[in-house]
Amino acid sequence: MNMNMLPPTRELGQCFVATVTLAHGGGGKAMKDLIDDVFIRAFAMDALQHLEDQARFDLAALASQGDRLAFTTDSFVVNPLFFPGGDIGKLAVCGTINDLAVGGAKPLYLSCAVVIEEGMEVETLRVIARSMAETARLAGVRIVTGDTKVVERGACDRIFITTTGIGVIPRGRALHIETMAPGDGILVNGLLGDHGAAILCARGDMALETTIDSDCACLHDLIATLLLAAPHTRCIRDATRGGVATVLNEMAEASNCSIEIDEAATPLRPQVRGFCEILGLDPLYLANEGKIVIAVPPDEIAAALTALRAHPLGRDAALIGHAVAGQGAAGEMARVTMNTVFGGRRIVDMLVGEQLPRIC
Amino acid sequence: MKYSDEFRDREKAQVLIREIDQLAAGIMAGRDLPIQIMEVCGGHTHSIFRYGLEGMLPESIELVHGPGCPVCVLPMGRVDDCVAIAEREGVIFTTFGDAMRVPGSKKSLLQAKAAGADVRMVYSPMDALTLARKNPDNDVVFFGLGFETTMPSTALTILQAEAEGLRNFSVFCNHITIVPTIKAILDSPDLHLDGFLGPGHVSMVIGTAPYEFIARFYKRPMVVAGFEPLDVLQSIWMVLQQIKDGRAEIENQYARIVPDAGNAAALAAVTRVYELREFFEWRGLGSIDHSGVRLRESYAAFDAERKFDIPNLKIADPKSCQCGEVLKGVIKPWQCKVFGTACTPEMPMGALMVSTEGACSAYYQYGGVKRQKSMVPA
Numbered sequence: 196m197n198m199n200m201l202p203p204t205r206e207l208g209q210c211f212v213a214t215v216t217l218a219h220g221g222g223g224k225a226m227k228d229l230i231d232d233v234f235i236r237a238f239a240m241d242a243l244q245h246l247e248d249q250a251r252f253d254l255a256a257l258a259s260q261g262d263r264l265a266f267t268t269d270s271f272v273v274n275p276l277f278f279p280g281g282d283i284g285k286l287a288v289c290g291t292i293n294d295l296a297v298g299g300a301k302p303l304y305l306s307c308a309v310v311i312e313e314g315m316e317v318e319t320l321r322v323i324a325r326s327m328a329e330t331a332r333l334a335g336v337r338i339v340t341g342d343t344k345v346v347e348r349g350a351c352d353r354i355f356i357t358t359t360g361i362g363v364i365p366r367g368r369a370l371h372i373e374t375m376a377p378g379d380g381i382l383v384n385g386l387l388g389d390h391g392a393a394i395l396c397a398r399g400d401m402a403l404e405t406t407i408d409s410d411c412a413c414l415h416d417l418i419a420t421l422l423l424a425a426p427h428t429r430c431i432r433d434a435t436r437g438g439v440a441t442v443l444n445e446m447a448e449a450s451n452c453s454i455e456i457d458e459a460a461t462p463l464r465p466q467v468r469g470f471c472e473i474l475g476l477d478p479l480y481l482a483n484e485g486k487i488v489i490a491v492p493p494d495e496i497a498a499a500l501t502a503l504r505a506h507p508l509g510r511d512a513a514l515i516g517h518a519v520a521g522q523g524a525a526g527e528m529a530r531v532t533m534n535t536v537f538g539g540r541r542i543v544d545m546l547v548g549e550q551l552p553r554i555c
Numbered sequence: 556m557k558y559s560d561e562f563r564d565r566e567k568a569q570v571l572i573r574e575i576d577q578l579a580a581g582i583m584a585g586r587d588l589p590i591q592i593m594e595v596c597g598g599h600t601h602s603i604f605r606y607g608l609e610g611m612l613p614e615s616i617e618l619v620h621g622p623g624c625p626v627c628v629l630p631m632g633r634v635d636d637c638v639a640i641a642e643r644e645g646v647i648f649t650t651f652g653d654a655m656r657v658p659g660s661k662k663s664l665l666q667a668k669a670a671g672a673d674v675r676m677v678y679s680p681m682d683a684l685t686l687a688r689k690n691p692d693n694d695v696v697f698f699g700l701g702f703e704t705t706m707p708s709t710a711l712t713i714l715q716a717e718a719e720g721l722r723n724f725s726v727f728c729n730h731i732t733i734v735p736t737i738k739a740i741l742d743s744p745d746l747h748l749d750g751f752l753g754p755g756h757v758s759m760v761i762g763t764a765p766y767e768f769i770a771r772f773y774k775r776p777m778v779v780a781g782f783e784p785l786d787v788l789q790s791i792w793m794v795l796q797q798i799k800d801g802r803a804e805i806e807n808q809y810a811r812i813v814p815d816a817g818n819a820a821a822l823a824a825v826t827r828v829y830e831l832r833e834f835f836e837w838r839g840l841g842s843i844d845h846s847g848v849r850l851r852e853s854y855a856a857f858d859a860e861r862k863f864d865i866p867n868l869k870i871a872d873p874k875s876c877q878c879g880e881v882l883k884g885v886i887k888p889w890q891c892k893v894f895g896t897a898c899t900p901e902m903p904m905g906a907l908m909v910s911t912e913g914a915c916s917a918y919y920q921y922g923g924v925k926r927q928k929s930m931v932p933a
Binding site: 401465469474 | 605
């Protein structure tokens with residue numbers, strides 16, 4: 196289905212049943228009604244169109260905004276679907292927009308492919324689609340094409356969403372992970388680990404009274420602000436799965452530097468700290484959905500911090516460490532080390548598998 | 556964070572480190588071998604690596620990371636039994652998170668779950684009891700694991716299940732007890748240990764009296780220690796002070812949590828529900844007399860070992876694995892033949908690579924291959 200902006204030429208179908216069945220994946224009227232009711236209505240608003248099999252773009256209009264296309268894709272699965280601070284729909288839009296934005300691109304178009312488990316409530320689908328549409332609208336990005344599949348119960352967990360994004364990189368922007376150099380400042384745009392902690396809390400297994408909001412947010416505007424203030428920024432990575440620790444290791448490896456970070460400088464919400472203490476988790480490995488790690492040359496660190504902190508999504512931005520020459524002092528496996536609050540030093544390695552809460 | 560940041564104060568740490576340096580230098584004046592102090596508990600190992608304590612200590616002090624990680628010392632045969640129970644039709648097998656990755660001879664619980672077994676992570680045995688109430692047609696089994704720290708909560712859960720008349724709840728009991736294991740380590744011929752940091756959480760339950768034999772018969776000092784980095788440093792300082800004075804006593808650094816007499820209510824529940832096994836198998840250390848507990852006959856209805864037909868096979872540790880020597884401080888983790896090669900956190904061969912509290916895993920993840928003086932902050 197294609198949702199390019201064209202004058203309305205037909206009535207939208209409506210879905211009158213409460214739950215999705217395999218009939219909605221059959222390619223017939225039921226499927227068309229579901230797509231119309233849930234997705235077309237949300238994404239295309241009142242600008243309706245005939246349904247082509249693809250979105251079409253005017254090349255000249257794209258080329259006027261930059262000299263390179265950025266293209267990325269990501270799949271989203273999350274339990275629960277709705278959590279404090281967001282839902283799977285918002286996540287699917289923000290995640291792909293951020294993947295474009297960390298490369299310096301201005302995000303423009305998204306696709307949305309969903310795999311739905313039979314039995315899913317149609318109203319829940321509507322809420323998710325509206326959340327996607329609203330997030331995209333606020334970000335100035337359009338969802339222009341998509342696909343819907345329905346699978347048998349047990350073949351997926353309620354809904355999986357894949358979004359693919361296209362953006363344009365303005366001329367002159369060059370962010371490359373391998374250009375990080377000794378002396379560069381390592382910055383983050385705010386409090387770490389909120390999303391990971393929010394999801395674990397929202398599952399309710401821990402029966403903790405605190406709620407933590409996910410940091411799920413679109414960061415392209417923040418990044419544009421940053422690049423104005425610090426045009427020689429070396430690279431930006433979003434610290435999603437695997438957390439900041441994983442990103443730091445990737446940056447160190449790609450640039451053949453080491454990174455030293457300062458535990459006392461890493462910004463953490465008191466609730467997230469407490470949460471990690473109780474469960475024996477390390478916040479550096481918790482997922483974020485609205486946090487980036489930035490490498491900035493020494494003479495632009497101050498400007499970058501000021502610009503980040505002036506933006507609503509960067510108020511708690513901090514300089515957490517520096518890139519240093521060569522391999523770390525702590526042995527052949529150490530790329531990233533942390534000076535602990537206590538005055539000791541330890542290695543921050545890639546995570547093996549998944550963090551599991553400790554027994555005692 | 557109140558009540559924990561106070562115990563992570565960098566200035567106080569520097570003062571303690573200076574005193575530890577002096578004490579260690581004084582002790583080393585009369586000897587060649589380094590001063591070996593064993594932290595018995597995996598929680599201490601975790602703190603030591605988490606805060607980079609090893610690099611702050613003088614080189615003459617060697618911390619030996621002891622057997623106190625219950626996940627690490629679980630023998631492969633017992634994991635196989637867990638998998639066998641978990642794979643039974645109608646069973647919901649519940650476990651603490653970090654036990655899921657421990658390798659059995661064929662698979663771990665994580666792999667059994669991927670293959671279709673109903674394995675669920677819980678945060679307390681009471682969560683397992685809730686599952687049993689909600690799923691009356693399933694057999695809910697809780698994987699009882701850990702030292703005296705977790706023993707009482709499992710016992711109280713069994714008593715609660717009994718009071719409610721729940722018939723579909725049982726415990727696969729692998730609780731172990733630390734004292735016989737410390738004794739086994741002290742009896743080993745290649746031992747050089749000079750003193751111990753005693754386990755804080757275990758002692759909160761059992762008190763300090765059960766350790767008296769260590770001071771009286773083996774003439775080694777022990778300081779029951781808390782888990783914050785200043786706790787650990789102060790406890791090391793106390794052990795060194797004893798060595799310097801030629802004393803061997805059981806001291807309690809963690810008095811804010813650990814009463815010398817232990818916790819009477821917890822001990823009563825433990826005594827009511829469990830009895831000592833004749834022996835229990837430890838990964839890396841072999842069979843140790845009276846080192847494990849099982850449910851008493853009167854609680855047989857809640858005993859998964861009696862309820863289900865389990866294979867109960869003893870699986871020998873891999874030959875190349877040197878966990879036993881590392882546990883006793885005879886070699887350092889990186890001196891093991893398979894460290895970082897055949898044995899890694901992704902594919903652990905030996906016990907100590909399994910949990911983040913295991914000495915080898917901690918070295919691999921946090922400590923680097925060797926300790927270097929350059930790790931000490933200026």
